[in-house]
Amino acid sequence: MVEPAVILPSDPLLPRRVDPHFAWELAALRAVGGEHALLDHDALLAGDVEAAVRRVPTGGGPLWYRGWMIPTARYGRLAEALAARGRPLLTGPVAYATAHELPGWYRTFAPLTPASIWLPGTGWDRRALAAAAAELGGSGPAVVKDYVKSRKHEWAEACYVPELADLDALERVASRFAELQGEFLAGGLVLRRFEPFVRAADGRTEEARVWWLDGEPVLVGPHPDSPAHRVSPDLSAVRPLVRALGCRFVTTDLARRADTASATCSDPGPGAGPEGGAARWRVVEVGDGQVSELPSGVDVEALFRALLKA
Template identity: 50%
Template sequence: MRQDVRVILLVPANPLRPRQPDEHFAAEAQAARAAGFEVAVVDHDALARGGDARRAVTSVSGSGTAVYRGWMLRSEQYATFAELLAERGVVLRTDAEQYRRAHELPGWYAALAAVTPPSVWTTGSDRADFDRARVELGAGPAVLRDYSKSMKHYWDEAAFIPHLEDGAAAWSVASRFLELREDDFVGGFVLRRFERFAPAEVRTWWVDGVCVLVGPHPDSPNDSVPVEIDLAPVAPLVAGLGLPFVTVDLALRTDGVWRVVELGDGQVSDRPAAIEPEKMISALLAAFSPADEQMARDPARGQPADVPPA
């Protein structure tokens, strides 16, 4: 890590012990201190519920570059977070516009359209706009979500639409989705063409467009990761987005092709237990390494030369 760059890892505070990291991120905070990061806690609840958001960053002092590892924030909440930190001389390495592009599907879909299921979306939750998107995607099965999240744990009632041509049944799924998401609904409906995948997903971690970690998805943390994952079709597309720190969830389609299920901002992507916090922190430190160290990774495959799959 370059010694002239003050790097701060920001993590949510423990609600019961506000000066300590939230237990979910405590191991990463400890690993960060050991690796040379400074660590500061922020009040996630103050950011998420609005009101006195300025109180969220009172524990952050000095100036420098920051990376957040914490609970999900809406794009507008993250923008406020970035502004409040900038007032204190701290610049988030992922700016607000970059966060929105990674966090919301319309921001990354066009760049990855060749390697992800065809998708259409609405602006808002209007029935007429939903029907327009439904017709545009065409007949057949689809998966419903909003700009940032699905309700896949409610698969039959709020995620899977067997027949897009059945408008009433499709809207029933959308209505249940809205009911479950409530105030957390983001942007609009997204309809994605259903593709059949093997059960387990793989989560890959990318810094400056280069894959630095490969591991299981948090929903299936005990599943082994295939030894061979062909990142060649995906790597230049992820790099082309120009995003500092993202995760890309991949699944093997039944015809043997790897497909992108989701791209997300790495700051708010959950780390499965199979990836040790030290590996996560090493991946983040790579973002601040000199250029010759960055070249040690193989950009052609998007696979780090010295980090084997988890």
């Protein structure tokens, strides 16, 4: 079997070189003996898929992608163009969309993730928002995002809804979110019940990002927003859901419920102890492993070693 190679974005200014943001990933890939190819990400986004893959040598075996997020429709075009060059992507377009967009993974992860509902496109109105809020229980705090990203840095203005019953506030936050996302809004609007997660002193949620390959955790680290956090999540409840999703290379962002007493009393789960067991760990979001940001300081060589063997 031909060992897979990894396709990475090229530097927009120096197209024969890797994008500086991914240079440390390429260094790790090389350190474990991996081959790479370069993708012109800007050409792909501009719709010129042939130009995007021009530098990819033909017929060298399958590819993993590591790079910037790609809208699902463009990913499909990329997959076709690479397959035509004899370089199929190991994550096909269906698997990519399943892990990358919330509606793709939500049902599988529903037992472990905040209750969510989505309104496709941008054509929703106040009545649609009211119906969505009602389906989420009609009251209590919530979070808005699109199928892929939130505006967490504009938390009060475009992310957090303190009270779902306050329809004016919901409409204000959702509209501001859509306005700020503009043409980059992915898929549609997602409304999620807010859950109290454990936060660090800086106010950020303490999240672990777990990298899964063929149903096995190959790298466990902090979320890239807080690379200094050291978290060791209980994966016993997450693993079967990752396997059920059926995508080869995914990430799960995990956080602990702050209200452990109620969370663990109703369902202690195996191994629930003073540090909390499976019942405490919640899935904040799922992602495609090819486009999830890697936190600095993790053992990225181990990740590439696993990808080259897969």
